[in-house]
Amino acid sequence: MAEVLVLVDHVDGQVKKVTTELLTAARRIGEPAAVWVGEGAESGKATLAEFGAEKVYVAPAEVNDYVVAPKAELLTKLAQDKGAAAILVSATAENKEIAGRTAVKLGSGVLTDVVDVTAELVTEHSIFGGATVTHARVRTGVPIVAVRPNSVVPEAAAGAAAEEAVSVDISDAAKGAKVVERVVQEKGARPELTEAAIVVSGGRGVGSDDFTVVENLADSLGAAVGASRAVVDSGWYPNQFQVGQTGKTVSPNLYVALGISGAIQHRAGMQTSKNILAVNKDPEAPIFELADFGVVGDLHTVAPQLTEEINKRK
Ligand SMILES: Cc1cc2nc3c(=O)[nH]c(=O)nc-3n(C[C@H](O)[C@H](O)[C@H](O)COP(=O)(O)OP(=O)(O)OC[C@H]3O[C@@H](n4cnc5c(N)ncnc54)[C@H](O)[C@@H]3O)c2cc1C
Numbered sequence: 001m002a003e004v005l006v007l008v009d010h011v012d013g014q015v016k017k018v019t020t021e022l023l024t025a026a027r028r029i030g031e032p033a034a035v036w037v038g039e040g041a042e043s044g045k046a047t048l049a050e051f052g053a054e055k056v057y058v059a060p061a062e063v064n065d066y067v068v069a070p071k072a073e074l075l076t077k078l079a080q081d082k083g084a085a086a087i088l089v090s091a092t093a094e095n096k097e098i099a100g101r102t103a104v105k106l107g108s109g110v111l112t113d114v115v116d117v118t119a120e121l122v123t124e125h126s127i128f129g130g131a132t133v134t135h136a137r138v139r140t141g142v143p144i145v146a147v148r149p150n151s152v153v154p155e156a157a158a159g160a161a162a163e164e165a166v167s168v169d170i171s172d173a174a175k176g177a178k179v180v181e182r183v184v185q186e187k188g189a190r191p192e193l194t195e196a197a198i199v200v201s202g203g204r205g206v207g208s209d210d211f212t213v214v215e216n217l218a219d220s221l222g223a224a225v226g227a228s229r230a231v232v233d234s235g236w237y238p239n240q241f242q243v244g245q246t247g248k249t250v251s252p253n254l255y256v257a258l259g260i261s262g263a264i265q266h267r268a269g270m271q272t273s274k275n276i277l278a279v280n281k282d283p284e285a286p287i288f289e290l291a292d293f294g295v296v297g298d299l300h301t302v303a304p305q306l307t308e309e310i311n312k313r314k
């Protein structure tokens with residue numbers, strides 16, 4: 001069975017959930033082979049084995065010293081040497097760039113923002129606010145598929161996770177931009193926005209930089225907090241929490257939109273959420289076209305009641 005390369009997302013050796021989703025999808029296509037860049041392979045191996053990785057290719061440390069280009073060279077070499085059936089990456093901004101560069105080098109096609117992929121490598125995409133589903137297939141070369149986090153349900157299946165150190169000659173051109181410092185982002189108790197199963201987002205309707213009403217509901221649900229661009233541009237909430245076309249893309253099981261109108265640029269970042277609950281005082285707000293559940297009302301009345309009820313039932 002041909003190998004399917006899966007680029008691992010991890011934080012200091014802790015494998016992110018999205019990688020377990022990619023390994024699950026990879027098993028439909030062929031034999032999953034994880035590609036590890038950076039330190040910590042030893043601590044991450046158990047998770048990779050649990051989700052079916054037969055191999056773990058560990059990149060030389062130098063690959064991580066530069067921005068994306070060497071990773072594309074590494075994936076290109078592995079795909080060629082191993083005769084890979086496909087390459088799967090998570091659909092983050094960085095990985096989509098790696099995917100594009102790798103596709104150019106391999107002369108193959110790349111499909112991004114995929115929400116599902118079959119054994120035949122037919123990909124599914126959810127577009128126009130989730131109103132339309134399209135299917136696509138790469139027709140030339142090794143398909144490179146960037147899958148959105150939370151799109152595939154991870155299923156455990158034991159794999160050998162046999163470690164293999166790989167070498168790659170990084171070109172001078174790929175060494176153009178060196179990473180000089182890495183700063184660990186301060187992390188609160190809430191889950192990471194792009195990985196969270198539930199996201200509670202606040203929009204301009206929150207009315208001020210006091211986001212307590214949004215945070216309280218998020219905490220009652222064990223959710224991540226998101227924000228619209230209007231909120232971020234007003235300086236009410238930090239920009240790493242922005243959801244949308246120019247922010248993060250999320251695809252949780254439940255997305256709660258509090259006081260968000262539902263502009264197309266906001267939808268672009270959350271339209272593949274499995275369930276959408278909108279609270280808005282304007283019954284004509286476009287977000288209701290997309291919502292599975294809608295409450296017409298003042299979020300400052302509705303959200304605290306919801307929070308209280310959830311906390312009561314815990
Ligand atoms: C190139 C470009 C990129 C963009 N990228 C993004 C992006 O990544 N993410 C993004 O979000 N936007 C983005 N935008 C901006 C986008 O077009 C909208 O302006 C923005 O999403 C609006 O944010 P909002 O829904 O919070 O605010 P508004 O559109 O002002 O909506 C506020 C809503 O809150 C409701 N409301 C008010 N008070 C209450 C209350 N007390 N209770 C309940 N409801 C209430 C109102 O009825 C209204 O529907 C982008 C725009 C451009 C041009």
